[in-house]
Amino acid sequence: MVEKEEIINKLLNGELKLYEIDKFTENTREAVDIRREFLEEKYKIQLTNIANYSLDMEEALKRNIENPIGTIQIPVGLAGPLKINGLNTQGEFYVPLATSEGALVASVNRGCSAITEAGGANVRVVDDKMTRGPVIKAKSLTDALKIKDWIRDHFKELKKAAEVTTRHGKLLKIDPVVVVGRYLYPRFVFKTGDSMGMNMVTIATENALNLLTYKTGAHVVALSGNLCVDKKPSSLNLIEGRGKTLVAEVIVPQKIVENKLKTTTDAIVEVNTSKNLIGSAISGSIGFNSQYANMIGAIFLATGQDEAHIVEGSLGITTAENIEGDLYFSVTLPDVPLATIGGGTRLETARECLEIMDVYGSGKVGKFAEIVAGTVLAGELSLVGALSAGHLARAHKELGRG
Amino acid sequence: MVEKEEIINKLLNGELKLYEIDKFTENTREAVDIRREFLEEKYKIQLTNIANYSLDMEEALKRNIENPIGTIQIPVGLAGPLKINGLNTQGEFYVPLATSEGALVASVNRGCSAITEAGGANVRVVDDKMTRGPVIKAKSLTDALKIKDWIRDHFKELKKAAEVTTRHGKLLKIDPVVVVGRYLYPRFVFKTGDSMGMNMVTIATENALNLLTYKTGAHVVALSGNLCVDKKPSSLNLIEGRGKTLVAEVIVPQKIVENKLKTTTDAIVEVNTSKNLIGSAISGSIGFNSQYANMIGAIFLATGQDEAHIVEGSLGITTAENIEGDLYFSVTLPDVPLATIGGGTRLETARECLEIMDVYGSGKVGKFAEIVAGTVLAGELSLVGALSAGHLARAHKELGRG
Amino acid sequence: MVEKEEIINKLLNGELKLYEIDKFTENTREAVDIRREFLEEKYKIQLTNIANYSLDMEEALKRNIENPIGTIQIPVGLAGPLKINGLNTQGEFYVPLATSEGALVASVNRGCSAITEAGGANVRVVDDKMTRGPVIKAKSLTDALKIKDWIRDHFKELKKAAEVTTRHGKLLKIDPVVVVGRYLYPRFVFKTGDSMGMNMVTIATENALNLLTYKTGAHVVALSGNLCVDKKPSSLNLIEGRGKTLVAEVIVPQKIVENKLKTTTDAIVEVNTSKNLIGSAISGSIGFNSQYANMIGAIFLATGQDEAHIVEGSLGITTAENIEGDLYFSVTLPDVPLATIGGGTRLETARECLEIMDVYGSGKVGKFAEIVAGTVLAGELSLVGALSAGHLARAHKELGRG
């Protein structure tokens, strides 16, 4: 046991890296324990649940599941440290990733290392909102436009009706209001604070619609008319954003590109242009990136986010530029629904994973969003880097042979 | 304990429904145990892992995770029985769904009940393939077209080179081969059997590309040029399919629409047209449905599928028609990557969830795919039904008031 | 010549229809002359140019062409009368269509006839704007967000800088301002009056950008960053609109559906759903209609609109519903750039075609837009009707055989 303490101490003071401890441990179980205890010590938290079968089914039954028969278990690995330069947080973080895809954690880890060495990821939450877009049917086009005008002219009353149902939700705007024949699709846009907010905005929108119906005779066909757009990929959300709109960037010095990523800036730029931009364009894809879904998926599962939101969360565009040899690299994710309270975040293991990053509970979602953006940047840089290392290697080989 | 046996017996002979047992049990834990034991008895399987902290980290470390610190736990609920009329299977099934979104299991359950009462879901695996689409750079347009012709003329050799790397994978075609300037994007299309197949087709494609490079001087910029399209939403996959292409349909008699779904066929058709078709169209969405992502997500997590594939898996189109008062309802999912072996399916809890449906291991993926399609149909019918019940209720109320 | 006068008189008092005059004339030339003279008499206009080679090349050289060698000629046919119930106009109109596609004018004509008999097309200009979306590059993400904030906080100054360059243009908003990495795409949205406005908004946007650059150090990479979106099909314009956003609807009584369109309401609804909605969805198309491009194309050429705007102008969605046997039918065109002054409208033949509808010059673009919407409705109803007549006929035949 002395030895274990020693390893943890070395981890704490940076003499040892996370992936190196397997060399000093007898078996996987011990290594797993050490990593966890290191986190517990470093952050003064308790990680009992991810080490035990511990889900409180009584609680889960109230809010999360019906007809329960047990729980699934998915392994959680740790990537990091990842340096984040945000508005809500600055510092280095370990990021828990739940996945069964081998090599993903290692790949993200490599990206974290390059980014941290380069000075960290600059990240920003560019926008923050949750939406509900019902479909309304009017008696005629003329009537539909009257309802549209009524919505514009009575925003304050609709806002009041919506907000009376919630403590934290604020109705920001109803925009756009799309007219198709005599159908009307108004998009209700809310600020929802630290919870993901779908339930909140659904209830609030319903109350506003009751007022609208009462005043104008508008008929609500469905509370969701797919202009939300919830859990479906869409250009609307790509353009307008939904959930958190995130951007992360890093400038990787030429040396790090060469030594750590084993490639060149030009090779990365070409892979990004030919694959993420042109390749996606020619496929009719709205995911102009290489693997956002992997990082978004793994961090969503680890932290109790809604798995169906991976669909939206993985939209976005990667850019790469050569700045006098150095690499400018960025990820833009317009549509990432996130929560640090409510929903699945209250599940015991999710809470612990959030605590590893100190982002469980109220007032933490901005910080969490910044870490998510940085993590996606790390994974994306790592994969595009690896692909372009192959690109470069093949180019050299072909040159030699030519 | 006598009582417990009695409940299980009543479940087995159909006297009791799954959601009714809470009335006879003292607490949630007991109800959970009873449901699990019922499944164990009914299907002669062991469900020890979903009831215990049991992940074998030693094994996971080999294939699924790095830097592990433990596992997350997500509750699993049971929907069903769901009657499936497929080519690979016929019969009634209980479907395990892992989710933290309250009411989802109950919603799917309601759909299962309506479908089963209506005679079951007709399901088919319309197509089955896995793809890899590299990006190649030629010296010029002329050169690119020469390489394109070479690919067409030497398909057999490329097929041989690809298939030498795999026991189960078969290269079906290389199509389309898209040319953009001097870039070339050939799409390698494989049959992969019971495994999801991404790794298999990546390795096989790489070997074929080695031959191509050697023979033509083609330069491979990246093994994936985003024409795959892997883990990104795309029109290409919507049109051409990827993974399993699934269709499920049901004809719900007017009586069941009215009594069980509390709505009318016309109300369902209008919700489907105005929301799933027009609403998605006007949002620039390629998900012409209401909630495929929820069912795909919950079944993917329960059974160890790759969570990032939820992005593709949830693409698709719902149709609804009025056939002399009865409801024709269908879901089409062109792009569902699935496995019953390999990857995350070997995780202990995933295996048990697959076993509940008797779809773990070789030769089972067709059956599994059919159950997945039926489950999506159930969830979709339930939600569209619920939305249109509201539609109908509001219409009646407005009429009364008018 | 007495005879000619007689025919024209019969046309004027409605005893004769346009397509019937060929029976009473000796040759095509005479029929063409009579139609033209009928219009001249009815509307008190001169149609000398469409009957003669008359383009004033001196004038064209100033604004419309370089290196001229002559003119092309495309035949113009007349559809109508079409009854329009709009906000800007009510009444019956003849619509000039320039096309070389045989049967198009006849098809639109049939639609006009059905609509007019049904009481006319209800049309509205739902929105009206012209946009320019430059791409700006900032030094970093942080800098990009500062510029974004500056734009939000100094809208009034930017508006002033923009509007100083134009008499008629008004800057309505700069929205959205999309951030991708360190690039910024602000969309400048203007009201442009009766001219199409692309030149106006380009100059105005440039002036506003000069201010922005001067104040913030923002670097404008290109005056158009493709967020305009000008002359390219886009989901952004489908959702947000550009040019005139038009909707037209008609309720066609069951009798007219049966007698004039030779089909049933249900057959039309099914063709619309399976072709225009589902068929377009599965093709990754953003044109959820059957032939808007034909009508938009023919009316654009006849009236001197920019032919490249046919790309945007033909986006849109057709809906069809069964209302107790009658047909509700609508077209929605979110993105139709139109002008009644400037650009190609000053070409002699374009002006005459505009005059046929009394929409040449200032203050007429709203009326013109309404006629355009009604014309698209007519052509769309005619084609969907014809397709569904075939649908119905085949169904009957199969039934008889079955």
Add this chain to the structure above:
Amino acid sequence: MVEKEEIINKLLNGELKLYEIDKFTENTREAVDIRREFLEEKYKIQLTNIANYSLDMEEALKRNIENPIGTIQIPVGLAGPLKINGLNTQGEFYVPLATSEGALVASVNRGCSAITEAGGANVRVVDDKMTRGPVIKAKSLTDALKIKDWIRDHFKELKKAAEVTTRHGKLLKIDPVVVVGRYLYPRFVFKTGDSMGMNMVTIATENALNLLTYKTGAHVVALSGNLCVDKKPSSLNLIEGRGKTLVAEVIVPQKIVENKLKTTTDAIVEVNTSKNLIGSAISGSIGFNSQYANMIGAIFLATGQDEAHIVEGSLGITTAENIEGDLYFSVTLPDVPLATIGGGTRLETARECLEIMDVYGSGKVGKFAEIVAGTVLAGELSLVGALSAGHLARAHKELGRG
């Protein structure tokens, strides 16, 4: 008159450029005449119709128009010479462009000059086909799949039935056959020779469908189910192509980039990436270019192509690369329907415009396609070059001020 001959002679032997003749002529009319006579002399053709009101309405009435009242006139300007290095043609061409958008001809002209000086445009017709995609309804999903199998198994019979209706059309494949619920969307793909082919493939497809209906009981809902995709923008056509699939490329030496385009290769690459790739991506656009629609529109009008096909014809992707300082620039147009016989090409002025390029009549469509591709390359290079010249100028100015 001596003078006129002299100018024409200087044009013929290259001493004078087209845009320079205005200096030596008294008025526009004379300059227009000289340009036309130069073409007549150079190519031994007659250009009487573009100089006169001459449309034979008798002929037009048979195939192109109904209810004619005259013709519109649009000025035609000349761009070139443009050097084309194709498979079907090599040499220099003058391209007639019909437009009312001032500066377009001049802009294309500038591009022609840069390309020709750089050695010409390398162009290829990558693919060539015309399609029709009906929608079929089956009794059930099972039935739909039987019909799908029947189509696959009886391709030869369907081909025979289709081809019996046409002399030139060949049915290449029926692919994809998309299934949505119980609807079936087979895409009939034809080779159509020198005519655009829409009518041909419609008739041929109808005959094949008659056989299909007779043999399988399939019910054809509509001859076009929007999987064609005709005259609507679509990802399907972007990926699979329709009409002529065209690529054109040029390598512009650094000197020409700097001296003629007044910019740098890097500036052009950045404008292309930030505007045509990223800007279009973030707009949900499937036109990843800057102005294909302008050139396609102007050449379509001049040569009697169907104006509604401008919608499809302007889809495509522009690429730009820096090759050691020189500029690699390409345009890819997957979906350009073209004809040199039939339809509007028989209109007198269209025929003359085709004759200017020696592409009127049978056996000429491949050559025509190559010139079209080169013209689009010229216009695109010119505009992207101009935008990036501004980009560069601003950068220098800002640097000076900074």
